Structure formats: C-alpha cells, structure tokens
Amino acid sequence: MSDxxxxxxxxxxxxxxxxxxxxxxxxxRLVLESLGIGLEDDTRFTCCPDxxxxxxxxxxxxxxxxxxxxxxxxxxxxxxxCPGCASSLSxxxxxxxxxxxxxxxxxxxxxxxxxxxRLPSIWHFLKVLFDEERMKDIEAGVTRRLEGLKVAxxxxxxxxRPSDAVDFDDPEKPRCLxxxxxxxxxxSVQYEDKYLCCGRPSMDEATSTGILERKLSAMKQAxxxxxxxxCPFCFEQFDVGQTLLERKTxxxxxxxxxxxxxxxxxxxxxxxxxxxxxxHKVKAGGxxxxx
Amino acid sequence: MYTVGSATNRDIDSIGGRxxxxxxxxxxxxxxxxxxxxxxxxxxxxxxxxxxxLGIGEELVGRDSPIWKCxxxxxxxxxxxxxxxxxxxxxxxxxxxxxxxTSPEGVSGIRRSVIETGVxxxxxxxxxxxxxKMGLPSAKPGDAKELGLITDYE
Numbered sequence: 001m002s003d004x005x006x007x008x009x010x011x012x013x014x015x016x017x018x019x020x021x022x023x024x025x026x027x028x029r030l031v032l033e034s035l036g037i038g039l040e041d042d043t044r045f046t047c048c049p050d051x052x053x054x055x056x057x058x059x060x061x062x063x064x065x066x067x068x069x070x071x072x073x074x075x076x077x078x079x080x081x082c083p084g085c086a087s088s089l090s091x092x093x094x095x096x097x098x099x100x101x102x103x104x105x106x107x108x109x110x111x112x113x114x115x116x117x118r119l120p121s122i123w124h125f126l127k128v129l130f131d132e133e134r135m136k137d138i139e140a141g142v143t144r145r146l147e148g149l150k151v152a153x154x155x156x157x158x159x160x161r162p163s164d165a166v167d168f169d170d171p172e173k174p175r176c177l178x179x180x181x182x183x184x185x186x187x188s189v190q191y192e193d194k195y196l197c198c199g200r201p202s203m204d205e206a207t208s209t210g211i212l213e214r215k216l217s218a219m220k221q222a223x224x225x226x227x228x229x230x231c232p233f234c235f236e237q238f239d240v241g242q243t244l245l246e247r248k249t250x251x252x253x254x255x256x257x258x259x260x261x262x263x264x265x266x267x268x269x270x271x272x273x274x275x276x277x278x279x280h281k282v283k284a285g286g287x288x289x290x291x
Numbered sequence: 292m293y294t295v296g297s298a299t300n301r302d303i304d305s306i307g308g309r310x311x312x313x314x315x316x317x318x319x320x321x322x323x324x325x326x327x328x329x330x331x332x333x334x335x336x337x338x339x340x341x342x343x344x345l346g347i348g349e350e351l352v353g354r355d356s357p358i359w360k361c362x363x364x365x366x367x368x369x370x371x372x373x374x375x376x377x378x379x380x381x382x383x384x385x386x387x388x389x390x391x392x393t394s395p396e397g398v399s400g401i402r403r404s405v406i407e408t409g410v411x412x413x414x415x416x417x418x419x420x421x422x423x424k425m426g427l428p429s430a431k432p433g434d435a436k437e438l439g440l441i442t443d444y445e
Contacts, residue, residue, distance in 0.1 A: 171365075202361065
C-alpha cells in the first residue's frame, strides 16, 4: 500500500464522449467514484486538442492549446476517459518539459492569456485502475461475475503510445484490459492482430474500413461475443463503423462493444440502462445475462 | 501565395522534419507493422522519409497525398532504431499541406470547431439533454473565445 496514490483529480471531458457518448462518461465516473476517487470539473477545459486532425493543421497551435489546458491555474492531476486526450496532453507535457524551443513558443502564447505554464500529471482512467490495491477494490465490488462471456480486448494505439510521454503499461503488448476483464469474471479470447489499430484515425476511408474489417473478422473467428475497449474513437469505429460495414458488405459480425468501465459497472450490479447500453448501435442484449 | 520546391524544403526544415528524416538509414522497420502500409497501396513511411531527405517531397504536400492515410498509431515511433520520430515528419508534412490548402476538407472544419467553440464536433441539443438525464455536468466549455488569440492561421 503506497501513500502517494493519487485519489483526487480534475476530470478532462474530451470531445467525442462529451458531445456524443455521455453514457460512457457516466460509466467512467461511476467506476472512479466507487473507488473513492474525487473528481472536480472545470468548464474551461477545451479539446485537448486532438493529436490527429487538429495537430495536422498546425503543431504549434496544437501545443499552444494543449499548454493552455495544462496551465489553468491548478497543479491537481488530470484524469480523462480518452487515450487521445491522455496521449496528446502527455506528449505536450513531455515536449514542454524537454524542449526549450517548444516551451518558449507555448509560453509566449500563454502570456497573451495571462497564464503561467504548469505541468500537472496526466492520467487515462485505466492508469488509475491498473494498480494492485485498486484492482483488489474492484474485485471486492463485483457482485455479478460475468461468467461465460467471451470478449476480444482491443487496446488501440494512444493508450500506451508514445511510451516516452505516456508511460503506461507495455507499448507493444499491453495487458491492463485483459486483467480487468478477468477480474469481472469474463474471458479474454486471443485473436490475430489483437494489437492492431482500429483504423479510425486514418483519413482514407478504404484504409480505415480495411483495418476495421480485418479486426472484426479476427475477433469473430476467435469466438468473441463482444469487444472491450477504452477509447471513444475506437468505440465509434467498432459500434457505428461495424453497423455501416455490415450494411455495405452484407457480412454479419454482430459484436456489441463495451467500454471497459461499462463492463465493470455491470459486474458491480449496475443496470444496463445506468450505463446507457441502449444507446449502442450493436445491441448487447442477451449475452451473459445482460438485459 | 504558398510555393512548393525550395520553400517546401525550407518549411520542412523549419519544423524539424528533414532534420529527423536525415537520421533514416532505410531499414524499413517502420513499414513492417504499419497499418496504413498494410491496408493501402501507396503509403510507405520509408519512402516518405527518403523523399523528404532528398528534397523531392513536393507531391507529398499536394492534394490526395498518401500522408493522410497514416493512422498515427505510433508503432513506427516506438520501433525506429535511428530516432527519426516518423510521426513527427508526417505531422510536419501535414502542416505544410494544410497551409498550402491541399489538406482533406475535414481538417479545417475540425480546426474551426475547436478554435471557435472549444470542442471538435457539435454539442447537439440531444447531447445536452442526455447529459442532464445522466446527471453529468454541463459540457459547454467556457472561455473558448480566447483560443483564437493563441493560434496562428486565421
């Protein structure tokens, strides 16, 4: 038991979950609160901004906006439900710590807003959960083990990369999702291309759907009944993207998607409606006793 | 007006892109597990760095460039033994393409949304209602107007 465990954070809402997936945000808050973790909100947080599209317009602007989010007069650690936000803010933080030129450029921007550069620590919520004591707490809170449920864990990319800035789990073979899935009694099936990207951030549709189809086929072939992940963009790709892909190709995958926090909530006895499973495109009803 | 040719090289230099690409000794590890290389015909990170290095990368910042196929997965970033930081080179090229007005449409739309409202993507009435229903705090970012003060190209 370490005394330096962080137990109070500012909650960073991101963009996609904030605007389109509030049920996922609700499930993440429920899990963190059930572990006694205090969350503060700050409406001044804007988009991280995203490390893919926004940064493609201007790296300097990306760094400036990220520096603003980091520097809103508090050193209190930031927790987010999105690997894109965690990775983007961590990379900005890393650059601002290591690169004097980047620091000077962002500093000049912050000065226009009357802000001094701050570098609070950045956490994806899985980094908060993936801790020996907290894993025990989660296990102790499980009232309904999801026995018999076979899931395909999908890690995506930004949860652990770039590893020099993110510093979480293994950048090539992460295991946090597999361990959490085991904790709630479900089985993580091994499948080919498990560590492959979901395809969503590619701005070329054929590349994006080609990757998606490969992933879904491999998951299906391995006997998965559902997908477990922890990224809003991967979620959209596998939920909405799967529906569109089925319509376009006539193939049937039928793999419902769970945010890992939703799965934990269900195992802790929460109702499907509390975590918004009815809002998913691919319905989860009927598997592992889920309504 | 934005010009390609030597200006491209100078701009790539200014963002550090060519400096990084020069470190490349063409081992190809960046291609091996690259999702975009595997699932498309014409995305090849090693070739991109070679072109940047040789100063013949003009078409990379033109319309429909393969640079936009990259999924930003950082696999190459983790594995590159020469320290090229391949994704930084691609982001530098994308920045030049955006400035030249040749980037895909979605880029300026998302950029505008972030700078003007604080978030990428519209905060719809439905989202606001759902957030209320689920007991979540307001999602409207404050002080978004100030973002225009600290960004470069508007």
